[in-house]
Amino acid sequence: MAVFTPVTLDDIAQWATQYDIGRVLALKGISSGIENSNFFLSAERGEYVLTIFEKLGFDQLPFYLKLMRHVAERGVAAPLPLANRDGELLATLHGKPACVVTRLEGACQMAPHPAHCAEVGAMLARLHLAAADFPIRQPNLRGLDWWNETTPVVLPYLPDAGQHLLRAEMHFQEAFATSEAYHRLPRGPIHADLFRNNVMFDGKRLTGFFDFYFAGVDTWLFDVAVTVNDWCIDETSGALDPARVRALVGAYHAVRPFTDDESASWRPMLRAGALRFWLSRLYDFHLPRDAQMLTPHDPGHFERILRERIAKPVPPL
Numbered sequence: 001m002a003v004f005t006p007v008t009l010d011d012i013a014q015w016a017t018q019y020d021i022g023r024v025l026a027l028k029g030i031s032s033g034i035e036n037s038n039f040f041l042s043a044e045r046g047e048y049v050l051t052i053f054e055k056l057g058f059d060q061l062p063f064y065l066k067l068m069r070h071v072a073e074r075g076v077a078a079p080l081p082l083a084n085r086d087g088e089l090l091a092t093l094h095g096k097p098a099c100v101v102t103r104l105e106g107a108c109q110m111a112p113h114p115a116h117c118a119e120v121g122a123m124l125a126r127l128h129l130a131a132a133d134f135p136i137r138q139p140n141l142r143g144l145d146w147w148n149e150t151t152p153v154v155l156p157y158l159p160d161a162g163q164h165l166l167r168a169e170m171h172f173q174e175a176f177a178t179s180e181a182y183h184r185l186p187r188g189p190i191h192a193d194l195f196r197n198n199v200m201f202d203g204k205r206l207t208g209f210f211d212f213y214f215a216g217v218d219t220w221l222f223d224v225a226v227t228v229n230d231w232c233i234d235e236t237s238g239a240l241d242p243a244r245v246r247a248l249v250g251a252y253h254a255v256r257p258f259t260d261d262e263s264a265s266w267r268p269m270l271r272a273g274a275l276r277f278w279l280s281r282l283y284d285f286h287l288p289r290d291a292q293m294l295t296p297h298d299p300g301h302f303e304r305i306l307r308e309r310i311a312k313p314v315p316p317l
């Protein structure tokens with residue numbers, strides 16, 4: 001259940017008049033998602049999604065919403081946040097920040113084939129290029145600094161083998177992040193959470209990326225690694241599926257060619273992508289916001305992926 005803040009049609013009827021969408025006809029809570037309260041909103045002029053932000057505040061949100069608008073206006077398939085009559089993308093609902101965005105058609109593709117991965121790779125490269133001149137610079141808030149803060153918090157919950165792995169990987173990633181090749185990696189605003197449940201497909205056609213609320217400025221390669229670690233794996237073992245990896249990175253490369261430094265950094269970056277989600281899942285698992293509300297994601301999945309990336313060679317970029 002992921003409606004943390006209930007909203008009724010009555011609550012919304014007056015509130016929605018600030019948008020140029022006509023009368024609201026229906027409102028339906030969306031059960032998936034673990035971060036925000038989301039609703040499908042049908043109005044006279046179209047289909048939208050209403051999001052009420054449960055954790056993010058008025059200071060961080062303009063970055064995400066303006067970034068979505070920036071890339072959507074440049075041809076990237078993404079929801080378009082609506083401006084209200086004052087020109088604001090962000091409004092207040094039940095005392096919390098809220099927004100209305102266009103609803104993407106289709107559904108998530110949870111069992112992707114190489115053709116889906118190719119669509120994702122090409123659109124990801126287009127996203128990076130379209131976002132490159134976005135003027136607001138907010139760092140990836142789940143980057144190395146956050147890993148350093150979170151590691152001592154979750155370590156006590158891990159058995160010896162897990163503690164050893166986490167300490168060793170943090171050590172490895174600190175060294176990687178200070179390498180010359182790392183500093184030469186191209187960077188810009190990235191999605192940073194482009195899992196299968198954050199992309200819509202209508203058949204084989206990609207209709208949009210959504211859930212930009214972990215976006216931030218970081219290396220483009222980190223975004224590719226996070227995406228590959230979810231789209232191109234055997235779900236049980238975490239092993240990479242070479243056909244899907246080739247499809248995704250090949251399609252990305254055709255739009256925005258990888259640099260030599262990126263090729264050299266590929267495997268450490270796949271490890272970084274696994275570490276980031278192992279840490280956040282450990283945190284959410286052991287220190288949940290509201291224990292009754294949700295089943296947390298399994299941290300063990302990303303521990304397996306991390307061990308795989310350390311142990312086995314990866315298909316080259």
Ligand SMILES: Nc1ncnc2c1ncn2[C@@H]1O[C@H](COP(=O)(O)OP(=O)(O)OP(=O)(O)O)[C@@H](O)[C@H]1O
Nearest residue numbers: 030032033034035036038049079102103104210211
């Ligand atoms: N613009 C959109 N168009 C169509 N459906 C959407 C859109 N935005 C969100 N949804 C639907 O709402 C669901 C939850 O959205 P979202 O993933 O953004 O929530 P969340 O709470 O931020 O979740 P999480 O962080 O766990 O991915 C999605 O799975 C999707 O079905």
Ligand SMILES: N[C@@H](CCO)C(=O)O
Nearest residue numbers: 193195277280281297
């Ligand atoms: N994609 C994240 C959830 C936060 O969006 C995960 O699977 O751990």
